[in-house]
Amino acid sequence: MSSRVRRAGLAVFAAGLALTGAVYGVARSTAANAAAQLTAPQLVADMGAGWNLGNQLEANANGIPSETAWGNPVITQALIDRVKASGFKTIRIPVSYLGKIGAAPNYTVDSAWLSRIQEVVNYAYNSGLYVLINMHGDGYKSVTGSWLVCDASDQTTIKAKYQKVWQQVATKFASYNDHLIFESMNEEFDGQYGNPTQPCYSNIVAYNQIFVDTVRRTGGTNASRWLLIPGWNTNIEYTTGNYGFSLPTDTYRSSSIPSGEQRLMISVHYYDPWDFAGQEDGNITQWGAAATNPAKKSTWGQEDYMDQMLKKMYDTFVTKGYPFFVGEYGSVDKTSADAANNTYRANFAKAVVATAKKYGGASAYWDNGYNGQYGLGLFNRSSNTVTQQGIVSAIINAAGGTSPTTPPISPSPSKTPGSPSPSPSKSSPGGAGTCRVVNAVSAWNTGLTNNITIANTGSTAINGWNLVFTLPAGQTITGGWSATYSPSSGTVTATNVSYNGTLAPGASATIGYQANHTGNAGAPTGFKLNGSTCS
Template sequence: MTSRATKLRSAFLAVTLAVTAGFSGVAPASAGGLNAAQIVAEMGAGWNLGNQLEASSNGVPSETAWGQPTVTQALIDKVKAAGFRTIRIPVSYLNYIGAGPDYTVNAAWLNRVQQVVDYAYNRGLYVLVDMHGDGYKTVNGSWLICDSGNQATVKAKYQKVWQQVAARFAGYDQHLVLEAMNEEFDGQYGNPTQPCYSNINAYDQIFVDTVRKAGGNNGSRWLLVAGWNTNIDYTTGNYGFVMPTDQFRSPSVPAGEKRMMISVHYYSPWDFAGEENGTITQWGRGAANPSKKSTWGQEDYLDAQLKSVRDTFVAKGYPAIVGEYGSIDKSSFDSANNRYRADFARAVVSTAKKYGAATVYWDNGNNGQYGFGLFDRRSYAVTHQGIIDAILGGLASR
């Protein structure tokens, strides 16, 4: 999502995956790390640290800019204790990137990003680190704009930033996954346009090549790429997405294995998941009031969407990650709403598992009306145990 209070947006899908190391009972890893099925199994239930390191004010990143407190080790420990095994950390760089040709990232900011990564990584969690707000036209200081007229500058800047980030994390093992970008598109909710989509493909290729050449474990690290706005239809369909080549990966990776994943986001139907009103508050076959249930986007739609991801990518060895999914709190309009939010989360996780994808719940830190929060980031209290139980139950259901 973009960011801000509720960080909602399109009715699209997300499938997110991840990393390497050696945890719970999966088959032994190959010399190059975990294979596609192993990494998905290892990642388990995922959670987004949203509205924190991607938050900004007047183009300057700040983890407290959007009303959240400073991220602590105690928060990450609480998330782990709740049963999550993967944490996605959205990051914005914006005006913390210096002038060209070096485009040096502010050292203090990169240090803080690393510190927050370490909160999770040092606890044995899988960590996804993306480039988040830099591609939103609505964010002050954004520059990763796919329909900008100066693509040479955009691409040079993008390459230099990822070069620095990848070098910073070169020594981290496969529990760390790097993610090329977040919901990159031209800002218009409609069919993809050219040359914008070709530029997104180019960003993905620059990302893969740059990280692979950055040394250390980057040669075999799992890398997460995405199509137009991480939308399932626009990534799996005939709209122009091209999976990057991986010619610079380490020879330690077995020839028949991949080391790239595909990301999608899932907020369908949007009138239930993200629309800020009390019109549609129920979801799924258990909905008690048909007038409160959307006319589309139910279990059959979810199944078809994630099946298309499986058929297009997972079946070819590319793990999928639903990097964001969830639904906002509308319980002030319908006291039963949180039950349906839990049903939705359970269904996304269960269906993703069925089709070989991992899932990462979108938590923007906000609780109460229109919030996605599962935790209070000040007291560390769990605010929606029912949704957490549904997520973990979805993983155990198949």
């Protein structure tokens, strides 16, 4: 994300499949790395579902990068393991350098900071995931110590500094294979929303050229790795339209790359319509064709608009061999204003991923680590657990992967230290029928979450379903995912959402909810799917 005003939850909102049998460490030879190179369509397919480790390595305190400065805990291997186990195959790691850069003429990056960046990259890279790193907050005028400013007067100094920093970063990672991708910068523009200005856009184009030339000249796998190139503020219209964007030449790339193939990708972000995706109020909480209340739905930016915008990326770049990457997308949590909001957030995420894939691009959800009102968190980074399984499942399924059916889910943000540990999973009572249901209840103090896995045990497909069950006395649903729930207590009906309404024989879907309780944290009972009693 591009400014403090457009950031939610924390102090600032910032915004792969491994080859068979391979373990990707830093010691692989250049020859081995070159052999692993993929074509554009292969790369996009292999990257699968993506996730952003936002508000961490780009966070800063008074211009000094610090991964805990914006309220998140220290990044751990366990967190990355949970993200991978949830079905993600690509992780974008935004990075700021700012006050970690030394004086001219060498502009030496603090060695401890570079080592920490490498350590976090290794968490994902050594697990076989794709990893993207960039230069993130150095171009934000609103950030103390920013310097990559396209309309500043001393561009000679800026360009020299930019070249030296990327030279050091590229050298640090020169032996990493094609599962590591570099992105030149993030949401670079003059800070004023509206049509791009000159010579600011010309400077952005020049930065991209410096980036490509610098990385390629460091040698090793850098001569052939995929590089990610943004236009003006990663805006699709200003990147595809006639506003001043041009791709860098790739003069110094490895001769091992076939002449008809590219090794450049185009970076864009997608948060449209903003009144749904990012505006911090409860007015617009629904999105897409499934919306039920026109007053809560934006007047623009629906599925047809999304398709139109991402098709521009296909027409402008993909047809010429350049894939694109929607490096950020998402929508803030407005369940405090509309209990059904998470359904529309999942629908939005699913649509972005599926539409990008349709037009030759990959994507990565923006997670700022914050779980609460206007947050974008999918995971609890302290407990390394899933907090928005409905959105995660929508993303993974749209990307063509498989989401775990009963992943662990974190307790409510209101859970206090020292409260009881989650209770064991409990199965619902038996009964005959063509469906099977398994509860997975996690309880604490006066709250609980429950993931319900529904399996079609019959011989014919189920096309659209209602799951009826009875909550224990004293329980009230406060929010849910992957289904709509009504009423919130007593005998409840959960109705499928757009992406999980069809259950082929043997297929299953996982839904879930969060509830308050008055001492009885038991599992619901009496499950019936479309009137048929479930076992």
